[in-house]
Amino acid sequence: MDLTAWQQDIEHWFAKHYTGGDASHDIAHFRRVWHCARQIADGQPVSLTVILFASYFHDLVSLPKNHPDRARSSQLSAQQTLSILSRDFPRFPAEHHAAVAHAIEAHSFSAQITPQTLEAKIVQDADRLEALGAIGLARVFAVSGAMNAALFDANDPFADRRALDDKAYALDHFQTKLLRLPATMQTVKGREMAQRNADFLVHFMAKLSAELAGDPDSLDVDIIRRFAAQDLPKLC
Structure with missing residues (x-):
């Protein structure tokens, strides 16, 4: 599948399943992170499909800033995303699951996880640009x-x-x-x-x-x- 088809499937999934998210972590935020990530990734040797999924699912769990487990939000998001990929996106290549999960875990400022892949670095940068x-x-x-x-x-x-x-x-x-x-x-x-x-x-x-x-x-x-x-x- 091409990126447009994958994005349509993701948007359909969110319309059907996603009820969480505040004004800073809604579907519009996920779309903006994806669009920004594509700009940063332009010309880079990366998997745009990994970046697409990580951009949309990175804040699937977003605990309030004053929650004691706030720093674990990105890890919880990665865990839930892996379950969703296996259950609801069976055509998404399993060999990309770990890369998506890592990009999600490493995006968070509070988690303090160093991104190890260029895809994870790009998603982290795109998300942080939303704070500026x-x-x-x-x-x-x-x-x-x-x-x-x-x-x-x-x-x-x-x-x-x-x-x-x-x-x-x-x-x-x-x-x-x-x-x-x-x-x-x-x-x-x-x-x-x-x-x-x-x-x-x-x-x-x-x-x-x-x-x-x-x-x-x-x-x-x-x-x-x-x-x-x-x-x-x-x-x-």
Whole structure:
């Protein structure tokens, strides 16, 4: 089967079986990860079929951020995906099962599993790009709102005099995770995309800082200098 036919089968499976997922882990998220992964994979010696299945099923289990087993979400997703492939996708080559499972396990930031294949590296990069840019900006506040977290600490929004706490303040998540993501990217193209989208978040922070200071028509250049992407080591 070609990729279009496989994707149609996957979409049919999700329409029939998938009832989970919040606004950050719905079918639209899976589609975006797949489209992004295809861009990163362009011209690379990879199995696009493995990437397709891993992109769609990587967040099949997504425990809330405050759940004690949150770090096991990707491993649980991989386990469920293997069962689904065997039961519902009998035409999918069994020799690809392990590669799909590994790409799913390794995509997670909290699981801290190093991707060993180029397919896994691409899926990890594509998923992490969802946490940056305009979608990432929307997601961080949507998730924090669902957790009843404040948007920011009004007395110290950028944590100059306190410890960062992204469970209490949504804005803290930019420093605890989001702005660190470009350095974790596994591919050259993924890193380039991540740096551009992280810059977007820094400019949002600079705009917010200016508005909090009573200047709604400017950017706080000190925030841009402080958080602008640093030069990263070259990838092999």
